[in-house]
Amino acid sequence: MNDSSAYQPPRVWTWDKENGGNWASTNRPTAGATHPAELPRGNHPLQLYSMATPNGQKVTIMLEELLALGETEAEYDAHLIRIGDGDQFSTGFVAANPNSKIPALIDYSGDTPIRVFESGAILLYLADQFGQLLPQSRSERTEVLNWLFWLQGAAPYLGGGFGHFYNYAPEPLEYPINRFAMEVKRQLDLLDQQLAQHRFIAGEAYSIADIAIWPWFGGLVRGALYNAAEFLDVDAYKHVQRWAEEIALRPAVQRGRIVNRTWGAPAEQLHERHQADDFKGLSVPQPR
Amino acid sequence: MNDSSAYQPPRVWTWDKENGGNWASTNRPTAGATHPAELPRGNHPLQLYSMATPNGQKVTIMLEELLALGETEAEYDAHLIRIGDGDQFSTGFVAANPNSKIPALIDYSGDTPIRVFESGAILLYLADQFGQLLPQSRSERTEVLNWLFWLQGAAPYLGGGFGHFYNYAPEPLEYPINRFAMEVKRQLDLLDQQLAQHRFIAGEAYSIADIAIWPWFGGLVRGALYNAAEFLDVDAYKHVQRWAEEIALRPAVQRGRIVNRTWGAPAEQLHERHQADDFKGLSVPQPR
Numbered sequence: 001m002n003d004s005s006a007y008q009p010p011r012v013w014t015w016d017k018e019n020g021g022n023w024a025s026t027n028r029p030t031a032g033a034t035h036p037a038e039l040p041r042g043n044h045p046l047q048l049y050s051m052a053t054p055n056g057q058k059v060t061i062m063l064e065e066l067l068a069l070g071e072t073e074a075e076y077d078a079h080l081i082r083i084g085d086g087d088q089f090s091t092g093f094v095a096a097n098p099n100s101k102i103p104a105l106i107d108y109s110g111d112t113p114i115r116v117f118e119s120g121a122i123l124l125y126l127a128d129q130f131g132q133l134l135p136q137s138r139s140e141r142t143e144v145l146n147w148l149f150w151l152q153g154a155a156p157y158l159g160g161g162f163g164h165f166y167n168y169a170p171e172p173l174e175y176p177i178n179r180f181a182m183e184v185k186r187q188l189d190l191l192d193q194q195l196a197q198h199r200f201i202a203g204e205a206y207s208i209a210d211i212a213i214w215p216w217f218g219g220l221v222r223g224a225l226y227n228a229a230e231f232l233d234v235d236a237y238k239h240v241q242r243w244a245e246e247i248a249l250r251p252a253v254q255r256g257r258i259v260n261r262t263w264g265a266p267a268e269q270l271h272e273r274h275q276a277d278d279f280k281g282l283s284v285p286q287p288r
Numbered sequence: 289m290n291d292s293s294a295y296q297p298p299r300v301w302t303w304d305k306e307n308g309g310n311w312a313s314t315n316r317p318t319a320g321a322t323h324p325a326e327l328p329r330g331n332h333p334l335q336l337y338s339m340a341t342p343n344g345q346k347v348t349i350m351l352e353e354l355l356a357l358g359e360t361e362a363e364y365d366a367h368l369i370r371i372g373d374g375d376q377f378s379t380g381f382v383a384a385n386p387n388s389k390i391p392a393l394i395d396y397s398g399d400t401p402i403r404v405f406e407s408g409a410i411l412l413y414l415a416d417q418f419g420q421l422l423p424q425s426r427s428e429r430t431e432v433l434n435w436l437f438w439l440q441g442a443a444p445y446l447g448g449g450f451g452h453f454y455n456y457a458p459e460p461l462e463y464p465i466n467r468f469a470m471e472v473k474r475q476l477d478l479l480d481q482q483l484a485q486h487r488f489i490a491g492e493a494y495s496i497a498d499i500a501i502w503p504w505f506g507g508l509v510r511g512a513l514y515n516a517a518e519f520l521d522v523d524a525y526k527h528v529q530r531w532a533e534e535i536a537l538r539p540a541v542q543r544g545r546i547v548n549r550t551w552g553a554p555a556e557q558l559h560e561r562h563q564a565d566d567f568k569g570l571s572v573p574q575p576r
Contacts, residue, residue, distance in 0.1 A: 007462040009454065013469045013519050029470045031478035099438060099478055114427045118437035125430060139402045142413060149406035150387060152437055156444035164467070166297065174295040175457065176464050181301045182317045183448075190319035190387060231301050 026083055031098065037090035039106075042077030042274050049081050049096060050103035052261035054159070054215035054225070055119040059103045060273070061256030062126055062133070062211050067276070067287065068252040071130045073109070078259050078273040120152040123208040133208050144202040147209035155216050157183045158225075167226040181232065184220075188237045191217055195239035210247060215257070218244035251285035258284060314371055319386065325378035327394075330365030330562050337369050337384060338391035340549035342447070342503035342513070343407040347391045348561070349544030350414055350421070350499050355564070355575065356540040359418045361397070366547050366561040408440040411496040421496050432490040435497035443504050445471045446513075455514040469520065472508075476525045479505055483527035498535060503545070506532035539573035546572060 015029050041047055046063070050056040066074035081087040081102050088100040097104035097117035105116040105125070116125045124145070127134035135141050162180035165173060191213070194201060201209040216225075221240050223229040235241070247253055258264075259273045267283040276287040303317050329335055334351070338344040354362035369375040369390050376388040385392035385405035393404040393413070404413045412433070415422035423429050450468035453461060479501070482489060489497040504513075509528050511517040523529070535541055546552075547561045555571040564575040 007460050009460055009462075009465055009519060011518060012521055013466075013473070015470065016466065027467075027470060027474075029473035029477070031474055031481055098482060110426065112427060114430050115434070116430055117434050118441065120440070121430070121433045121437040124433065124437075138398065139400060142402050142404055142409070145409045145412065146403070146405050149409040149412075149440055152408070152440040153406065153444055156441055157448060160445060160471075161449065165464075169463065172295050172297055173461060173463060174297075175461060176453075177297055178301075178304065179315075179452070182303065182315060185301070185317035186315075186319055189317070193319055194386060230299060231297060233300055 026086060026088075031100065032089075033091040033094040034086065034089040035091070037087075037092050039090070039092035039096065040077075040079050042079075044075045044077050044274075045107060045109035046074065046076035047106045047108065048076055048078045048103060049093060049105075050078060050260045051081050051083055052257065052259060053083075053102065054155070054219055055101075056103050056260055057215035057257045058119045058212055059105065059122050059126075060259035061215070061253050062123055062208065064252035064256040064259075064287075065211070065250075066126065066130055066132055069130075069132055071132065074126070074130060075275075076273070080260050080262070080271050082262070118152070120148055120212060123148065123212055127208050133206070133211065135205065135207070140203065140205075144207045144209045147201050148212050151209070151212040151216065154187050158187065158216055158220065162228070163226045166228055166231070185232060188217065188221070188232070188234070188240060191243075192237040192239045195243045200243070206247075210243075214244065214247045214253070218247060222248065251287075254284045255279055255287065258282065314374060314376075319388065320377075321379040321382040322374065322377040323379070325375075325380050327378070327380035327384065328365075328367050330367075332363045332365050332562075333395060333397035334362065334364035335394045335396065336364055336366045336391060337381060337393075338366060338548045339369050339371055340545065340547060341371075341390065342443070342507055343389075344391050344548055345503035345545045346407045346500055347393065347410050347414075348547035349503070349541050350411055350496065352540035352544040352547075352575075353499070353538075354414065354418055354420055357418075357420055359420065362414070362418060363563075364561070368548050368550070368559050370550070406440070408436055408500060411436065411500055415496050421494070421499065423493065423495070428491065428493075432495045432497045435490050436500050439497070439500040439504065442475050446475065446504055446508065450516070451514045454516055454519070473520060476505065476509070476520070476522070476528060479531075480525040480527045483531045488531070494535075498531075502532065502535045502541070506535060510536065539575075542572045543567055543575065546570065 039049060048059060050059060060078060063074050063076050083102060094100060096106055096115050103119055105122050107114045116122045134144055157180055162184045165176040165180055200206050201213055219225045221234040221237055221244050258268045258270050261269045262271060270278055270282060279286055327337060336347060348366060351362050351364050371390060382388060384394055384403050387405060391407055391410060393410050395402045404410045422432055445468055450472045453464040453468055488494050489501055507513045509522040509525055509532050546556045546558050549557045550559060558566055558570060567574055
């Protein structure tokens, strides 16, 4: 450890706005709306408000998979929420998700609109709504949900822990980087052992467990997150690599991961998605 | 910031066993079993392997609530897993939960045993199994699950983030403490705004959302976690306080929170629970 032991926390914590690293402008110690603005609404029953972070990708991949399976009722409008600009703090967004995090879904298909927030909750909602990508039998369904919930508790260590301290914090701090690197490597080893025994995360069938975990851990081992592939020696996790590549080849995954994306190659950005034709001209497999 | 900028991460991360603070002995960069040992098994269909951490309390509170509702099939054996001793790394435990975290449940009620891990998955499994504490209507069920998933993603910031750096790390580091204190205060403010409008987390009915959130945030505002009540000014969150006190008065909560508990007053410790009579002589309301 270096000489940082001089710090002693105050009796009562107070907010110093300067001390947040990247994303400091979007982090606050209070919840709720900061400005009035309505959410846009398209023609489909499913209205998604999101951005193509790993949590955002989960839902657009799920919706593209459902459409690829022939579920025409899964047609959706995906509106862009620019989290760097604070769109998630509008009155409209906060009504959809008081936690001010993307993604948020509003389902207008029934008598009254239903708000769904937290990416894991949205995957479960859609899987149950369409009877897809989540097995019916009690034991198989339970194993998928075990891993879905696992991801929701694991991702904060990967993103808010490791990713933040390794990539976004104003300066590298040894103890937090070690703490979170160790945990992320444990998570990778866990997935590697599971995927040594099974083709997919929860068994032999592709499911919402894969859709939840791939944008995070698939992105990590494919070098797409935090510039950390060498630091974490991701090549050592052969089974995770095999699984990540197989999923990356799925047409619905290739489409879903670029919806609400505002970075990377222009041919891999679809800022908003309102109909299948919106993918025309982009470098992804076109919907049938 | 203090002068800690001298640190530069290595090209490839390696494990330094000395650098972990409290709980260092239970944290590793690899997954899987370290020693052979079978799990004990009692007489009931539901076998729980746990400890009375906040995540452990969720499930024992749930089971006591189900029994209080007259669900006699919710009778259970709660076996103690001493995580400080590494019980979670036995072959038996890893078969129940490859992630080596408490709680883990095995349900022997059907033709084949079903393993359930992740505390949120266990709450959902039991709620669906018994048709209790999770509303039937699509919109009400969805709102409960929104908040259940919210907790699973929020608790790592409270426990693995704030709690670790404020209470367990070998020395206090200013930047991580500020980062996680700000997030926990945002979470508290979010809950406070929600509970200003509703008696319980997801509406007017007590649900698995309350059972998930109370051990963490109820514990925090009641001063039971991390010695952080003054630092976080928890008295400012009046609605969270009101809710936390109401739930703390529930007999099933008072019983559930002491199951698999190995600290505190002896009259508030029930190391293992195998039948209702096991609460006799302890300072909690006795089951009917």
